[in-house]
Amino acid sequence: MKKIVIIGNGIAGVTLAQQVRRLSNHSLLIISSETDYFFSRTALMYVYMGHLRADQLKPVEDWYWPENQIELKRDYVMQVNTTQKQLQLQSGETISYDILVIASGSKSNTFNWPGQNLAGVQGLYSWQDLETMEAITPKVKRAIVVGGGLIGIELTEMFLSRCIPVTFLVREKSFWSSVLPAEESAMVTRHIQSHHVDLRLETELAEILPDEAGQVRAVRTKKGEEIAGEFVGLAVGVHPNIDFLKNSGIALDKGVLVNAFFETNVPDVYAIGDCAQYVNPPTGRKPVEPLWYAGRQHGEALAHNLCGQKTPYQPGVWFNSAKFFDIEYQVYGEVNREPQPDEAHLYWEHPKGKKSIRICYDKASNRVKGFNLMGIRYRHDVCARWIKSNTPIQEVLKNLRQANFDPEFFKRYEPELLRQYNQLHPSAPITANKVKKLFGLK
Template sequence: MHYAILGNGVCGMEAALLLREREADARITLVSDEHDHFFSRPALMYVFAGQTTLRDTEPYDRELYDRMRFERVRLRVASVDAPGHALLFEGAARLGYDKLLLAVGSCGRPAPWPGSPGPGLHYFVTLGDLEGLDREARKGQRAVVIGGGLIGVEVAEILHDRGLPVTFVVRENWYFPLALDGNEAKLVTEHMRHHGIDVRLGVNVEEILREPDGRPRAVGLVGGEEAPADLVVAAIGVVPNTAFLAGSALTLSKGGAIEVDDALKTSAPDIWAAGDCANVTWADGSRRPEQLWYTARDQGRLAARSMLGDDVSYRRGTWYNSAKFFDLEWTTAGWVPVLLNWDNTPIDPGPDVRSWFQRVPGRFVSQRIVVKGDRVIGFNFLGSRWDHEPLMEWIHERRSLSWVLEHLHEAQFDEEFMPRFRVLPTARLG
């Protein structure tokens, strides 16, 4: 049996390891045009910041590939011949397979404005993006980062740390409205401005203005204002890295994700898909990719089991994530709807859903707990470190708000450095 895996990120690597664990004699080939070895993509920002090396982001020693007898192909795939069970590479080479896993991840959403693409306009998703941005940042004078999500704030931080003045342009009226309510977004925005970032909220980009030689001069904003820049980063989201599948036998969603069933099988025989590129069913019944490191890992393992013939079905578990806004820790778990607009007007998420919220005076620290009735269903914490596992356990155990508040200090990671959690007089449930 020959298993081919297109993509050697966390999804593809976890699948390969499980396949080898279960089938000692199978042929397993990892295909990637990005890098010979699996590296931690979330750690790329630290490579760009000069805090670590790319080699240090590789979780496994390089000898693992030989021990596991993984074959590696460093070529770009041009198309998939599904009826012929083959990958077709640029340059006419081909690789046959018995079963194929597509774990090709995502790429930066292309900038839609006049003046793009072009020199000095970058993304920050792939290793190639990092290498190109690194070269430009060494000679850049001023940067504009466009986009109000996690990638945008990471890029703003590392460009600022490298000495470039940074303007951060956010289309929405508050930062990261998919995950933060008005109070939380204000806290994060204050924190970014405290670090020297020029944050512009509720501003739309009109075009990338360029010098006669083609280099960026500024980002033109709707209304006529200009944000000077010789380096522009578009951090406006990601799209499935599936352009090479256009016209293939695989069914793609309108957004380009690969349609899969509950066992992560595609519409083509002997082809599976998992990770950022796969369209899966969410708890609310909607279908879209899950663009998280944790879920890519889990889907890779489940796809491998499905390829081995196990009776499996992917079910999205309780949501959790963690990240940093500069040095501001963020931990989230469960369902955490946005209940408060940037202007403090309430948003109705449905019957009997409320938020308990407090912010520590004089500090960039807050806690928000979402309840349905008296049962806790979600957590959103800023400014300190928390262990997501007990938080998820309490959601599954249907704990009450009063019980959680009494025990919340047990989930603190950094209690030796941070004051023990306590309920403040200013805390409110609403």
């Protein structure tokens, strides 16, 4: 039996601990300075909005940890001594380990803007960020959100739920156009504006201005505009939380450098989740993947490696999801902003502009490469199977209703996509296969 110490109680570290416990009797200790217990980070916004209580963010009950012999420690790791296999904690305690797993997550980005350290300026990542935001809210007459990504839209929705107006600064010509194709980006842009958000496109932050008490009072843009506000939310991405690992001997770049087994350059030291950086990324993946889904997969994969089932990490088909106010977004596989020379995109959008389906496929082989869904839910397993098995677009369209995850009596839009395909290919039209209902009834 070995002593496994995990730094970080996010989805990666906790998934690892749970899976190791399922597979072995190794000693397990999770250290976190953020909270006593694992919580659902993706649901922080719903506590602020009043949809959930703080205690409802805990995916498992408190008794689970002692019952499964997983020790939890609330403390901050100050230093890692890989020679002696010891951790020095802020409390003064020294912890020894046989195996160390770094799952320390991310920190919000800042870009050395003048005034970025003023009271009332922050990101949204940690539990402490939520507490700080809650404390300052009574003083906020207008919030300013900087950055056109998923955290930016969450911050905007949070303040609107408290009837606080928001000015939203986005560098691009259209919201999240660095990720979304033009049509979906335009859809989300319209949707944000329909919620009475003061959306400033092609606008960048220059500096944050203080009042006499050292609180934020306004921002100045690179266009020279001054916008008053008592809160500035910085939503310009995240970076691996690895400052405490300097001088540890563990190889670092943007994150902790790991191979396909999540091994670092130091024996018995591993890294997973947001803080890990692949030396050789899996095909189609970025070196750092700050995603909830990736963190969970990392934890599952490393658990098997630590318990005698050593296999390289194989992430499978890419998947992500989000929500832009009430428009749900899902992406499966590879969907580029613009079709590559060897690709074609089949795109349908509802006349009301709040639902769309996009299928990316290879021109030569017709194999499906990816799906983008807006306002429509598709089944993960079905889409992933089609992509993984190189299913032709024609076969996918014939059976597309199999993927639809919306409730039974919701309107189906797959016939619209099929009709559109047939208009583009009149010489070889296709017909949808019939879908069997429950108990074999049609």
